[in-house]
Amino acid sequence: MSIAESLSTPSHAAALAARYGAAAPSAEGPWNAHLDLLLSHRSVRAYRPDPLPAGGLESLVAAAQSAATSSNLQVWSLVTVTDLGKKAALAEIAGGQKHIEQCPVFLLWVADLARSDRIGAAAGAEVAGTAYFETFLVAAIDAALAAQNATVAAESLGLSTVYIGAMRNDPARVAELIGLPAGAMVVFGLCVGYAAAGAEGEVKPRLPQEAVVFHETYGAADENRMLAAYDGEMAAFSARQGMADDTWTGRVLARLGSVAGMKGRERLKEIVQALGFPIR
């Protein structure tokens, strides 16, 4: 039972309404300050230059390392970047995302099988497992669990974040910039810092729970109705945010419909293999 659980807040229904719009579930369930923090997440794309508080990075890392990790393998690493030239180069790889340069510290989350390989080399033992798709997937998933804990920790300190998948536009160049060995690859970046004034924005609505959560067996009979309703929610959200007018389903098709939308990432498997993951 946590300290914060006793802090009942009046924000439960408001948090659900912000996250789901008209499709919000009822606010009858349990609620506490932790849930309030989790539901209030927004990705932020403009930062003040102020550094993290002293010891803040260590708190984020402690949270990250406290996440579960498959068989306690800990097959991820983190490289922090504050160097302006390096951040500029990384921003360029990401198609000119200025928030990478703005944020005081840019975190690069590394799927890292190189450490296991070094342990094997020191013991004179083969490490056959690191060649497989399964083991790469473990490293990517465990890096994600860790990064999400770091994100929650950051937001608990009044900091903001945004994940940068566009590090995968050119993982070889990213690896070169931070000196990664073979068997290590940045799976995504994470900007961390204090949001610029007005940059926090509104909580983004998500699909209704009934569209993504199924009981015992996959599937929802009325998916088409729910997706149409969500298109309406997102159109209203975009209008409020001054963003381009498009439906959510239209954006999904724009992003996944063509290979041209993948910005080089259609070659990711070959690139990852060249970085020392056979992906067998």
Next chain:
Amino acid sequence: MSIAESLSTPSHAAALAARYGAAAPSAEGPWNAHLDLLLSHRSVRAYRPDPLPAGGLESLVAAAQSAATSSNLQVWSLVTVTDLGKKAALAEIAGGQKHIEQCPVFLLWVADLARSDRIGAAAGAEVAGTAYFETFLVAAIDAALAAQNATVAAESLGLSTVYIGAMRNDPARVAELIGLPAGAMVVFGLCVGYAAAGAEGEVKPRLPQEAVVFHETYGAADENRMLAAYDGEMAAFSARQGMADDTWTGRVLARLGSVAGMKGRERLKEIVQALGFPIR
């Protein structure tokens, strides 16, 4: 600034000592009840039969959906399993992990590109992107970010969890049990419930921060010393927990050293491809 942040607790140094042993960083940084919750995580492998509190699952799902998702694609789904026969079958796939049967609800996290394919089909549009390794990776990572938020939410409610990577021992059989369409695959399971008496155990020590976090450039000069010290921490932890006496580096090599240690997961790429992900 969260409600809980003002709750300064005396537990900061204790939490770091539990997580890192002798290698704990100094407790000079910021601290709050959220960080306390994150650092107190333990994977739990024995559960009471009591169900989740009413509305609890909806709170976990709301937290999960509040995690970031690449381009707002939301390419994951969740299938909840409470059926005893189905849980028994899933426990068997996982090599007889009894906690899957014990926990009141077992969550199956699905990398789900089938929804995007259905959106394309409804629009008469091709969805070329779903065939690629990159897009599978996005789905797996986004499922992990969501699941980690659900884990934090669960623990905030006094519930416990354990991730079950062993769903990947036989993803085709798992898919069959819950009726997944092509282009959808369970990447891992998550037991959720109240820990059985005494089952919470001790916080597991992790590698020192200096062994996994690097600044500007990858690598630590004194890695060998840090790994040896961690071997000592884990040996002491295992002795306190009555677990088999082995070093951490020894366990890494036991798990990754040979293909035999992979329990069928060495075939994962072919299995995932057969489930409708070309992994191009």
